[in-house]
Amino acid sequence: MNERRAIPAEMRRQVLLEAGHRCAIHTCRHTDVEVHHIEPWSRCKEHRLENLIALCPNCHKLVESGKIDRKSLHVYKARLAAQFRFQSEVEVTSEPHKGGWKTTTLNEEGKEPPTYSIGVEYPNFELLPRNKAREVNAIVRGLVFEEVLRFRNAPLCEVIARFGRDSAYLPHCTFSGSFDVAIMKPQILSLRHVFTSYTGGAYSNTHFRSLTFQLAPEVFLVDPYCVFTDHYRGLQLLSEFCVRELCSYFDVSEPFETLLQGAAPSPENYNTFNVHQHGISIDFDEHQLGGKALGAPSVFVPYTVLKGEMNPLCAVYSLM
Numbered sequence: 001m002n003e004r005r006a007i008p009a010e011m012r013r014q015v016l017l018e019a020g021h022r023c024a025i026h027t028c029r030h031t032d033v034e035v036h037h038i039e040p041w042s043r044c045k046e047h048r049l050e051n052l053i054a055l056c057p058n059c060h061k062l063v064e065s066g067k068i069d070r071k072s073l074h075v076y077k078a079r080l081a082a083q084f085r086f087q088s089e090v091e092v093t094s095e096p097h098k099g100g101w102k103t104t105t106l107n108e109e110g111k112e113p114p115t116y117s118i119g120v121e122y123p124n125f126e127l128l129p130r131n132k133a134r135e136v137n138a139i140v141r142g143l144v145f146e147e148v149l150r151f152r153n154a155p156l157c158e159v160i161a162r163f164g165r166d167s168a169y170l171p172h173c174t175f176s177g178s179f180d181v182a183i184m185k186p187q188i189l190s191l192r193h194v195f196t197s198y199t200g201g202a203y204s205n206t207h208f209r210s211l212t213f214q215l216a217p218e219v220f221l222v223d224p225y226c227v228f229t230d231h232y233r234g235l236q237l238l239s240e241f242c243v244r245e246l247c248s249y250f251d252v253s254e255p256f257e258t259l260l261q262g263a264a265p266s267p268e269n270y271n272t273f274n275v276h277q278h279g280i281s282i283d284f285d286e287h288q289l290g291g292k293a294l295g296a297p298s299v300f301v302p303y304t305v306l307k308g309e310m311n312p313l314c315a316v317y318s319l320m
Helices: 009-018 057-065 070-088 130-163 231-250 257-262 315-319
Strands: 034-037 052-055 094-097 101-110 116-125 173-185 188-198 205-214 273-275 279-283 298-302
Touching: 009 034, 009 052, 034 057, 052 057, 052 070, 101 130, 116 130, 116 188, 130 173, 130 188, 130 205, 173 273, 188 273, 188 315, 205 273, 231 257, 231 279, 231 298
Parallel strands: 116 173
Antiparallel strands: 034 052, 094 101, 101 116, 173 188, 188 205, 273 279, 279 298
């Protein structure tokens, strides 16, 4: 009989530090947490850092009931691990990944007041055909540097306007970025970037950027218009499903006005989408559905919901 051993104290401490002593699911972040196995102990019979995650009792119950699946837990874990590396491994510049890319880290320190720190991770794809890898990597780097340049302007303009020029009162600003590869197949690649900035005040700000590429016959970016045969009807279905899911998430019987606005069937509301094996995920930015207190929820839309409206000329159709 393989007796279950206690999680080593140092390993448990590292998992809690990684999550900031909060629930690892970013839309929850409850402070009452315990360390749990992503793949159950009954199956793995060992404690490994990459298989441990901090969860509050409510989210753990959702995992046990199957409402949050193990694959999603791995995504939450990967996001936290990437953000934690910014604080502890400032010298990391490149890290190979078995999935076919290297993780590159852009680090920068602004020494003149207002001071700032930047740590952004992004992928450099290696297993794609050379001409396609060159195009994809150029677009990914362009997105990252666009975000970095936008942040660099904040200390020079926004922060000084808010706090004045006395360095004693200027905050140290930070900007971090991580990414997840949602799917990588010969015909399609989808990745999601999470950027978090702090420029003073009580809270940081988080927003999402997504890139989905059709890789064959040539490289081009997939947007909500490409996915559906009838653009209007497709977005309408997407919106109706998201509104229902968001009402359930916020535990309201009827959608409130800002929810209806933020999830209305317009392309700009659904630009932050990612393609997965069994559906599409939609990220709603902070403030998109109302105030910051509402968080930045995500909705997963199974392909079965959109069946009949998917464009057969788009690579996403091949995943159905």
